[in-house]
Amino acid sequence: MSGRSKRQATALRKKQQQRQMMIVGGSIIGAIILAAAVIYLVRPKDAPMPDGVKDKYAGIPQSVDGDGVGHLGNPDAPNVVREFSSFMCPHCKDLHENVIDGVVDMVKAGDVRIEFVPISQIGGPGSEEGAKAAICAGKQNKFWEMHDILFYWQGRVSTTKSRIDTAVKELGLDKGKFNDCYNDGDTRRQAERGYSEMSQYSDGTPTVLLNNELQQNPYNLVATLNQLLSTGQ
Numbered sequence: 001m002s003g004r005s006k007r008q009a010t011a012l013r014k015k016q017q018q019r020q021m022m023i024v025g026g027s028i029i030g031a032i033i034l035a036a037a038v039i040y041l042v043r044p045k046d047a048p049m050p051d052g053v054k055d056k057y058a059g060i061p062q063s064v065d066g067d068g069v070g071h072l073g074n075p076d077a078p079n080v081v082r083e084f085s086s087f088m089c090p091h092c093k094d095l096h097e098n099v100i101d102g103v104v105d106m107v108k109a110g111d112v113r114i115e116f117v118p119i120s121q122i123g124g125p126g127s128e129e130g131a132k133a134a135i136c137a138g139k140q141n142k143f144w145e146m147h148d149i150l151f152y153w154q155g156r157v158s159t160t161k162s163r164i165d166t167a168v169k170e171l172g173l174d175k176g177k178f179n180d181c182y183n184d185g186d187t188r189r190q191a192e193r194g195y196s197e198m199s200q201y202s203d204g205t206p207t208v209l210l211n212n213e214l215q216q217n218p219y220n221l222v223a224t225l226n227q228l229l230s231t232g233q
Helices: 003-042 090-108 127-138 143-153 161-170 175-182 185-198 218-230
Strands: 062-064 070-072 079-085 112-118 207-210
Touching: 062 127, 062 143, 070 127, 070 143, 079 090, 079 185, 079 218, 090 112, 090 143, 090 218, 112 127, 112 143, 112 185, 127 143, 127 161, 127 175, 127 185, 143 161, 161 175, 207 218
Parallel strands: 079 112
Antiparallel strands: 062 070, 070 112, 079 207
């Protein structure tokens, strides 16, 4: 073999070795990335809790009906607020924080009952997960605690099943019963059912009815209720 041929053969072997090293190196990097992704996905998610959420609704009757609607307050209350909301809807969060929390005081007094209809088709990722989580927490009388947690997460952390699992533990729910409910097709249908009802009145969330009448400005709900209560209605 001539000197030139030897040099060409040596260069070819170096290229082949470099290619093999790149392949091996890429495989190692890929394996590291995959392992990190798996660890990230399965690790427990931090699930921040709003202050006082475990005690906020203590002593107030609450339930969830066969349509997945959360009820809060005296079943015989003279005034009924029916709210259609998505846990991923920013305006719904505003309503929750700035209006509905004020209505809860009237609920405690026995003058008002709130019915919350979860909407899973509005708000993007996390909407369905949130709706199902609230419904299933409601089966263990914690609809409203989960409701507050889900709104609290909006804009802070993503609503994922692993994070919901952490909330389930924090609220002291039976995880097996919760998961059976969460994975049940009936629960998903309940989470989707409210949209068609809401569509009779509006095409977006939040939509609020007071005594079956659509509220054109739900942010005036507290003032409207105060007026009703002042006239003895």
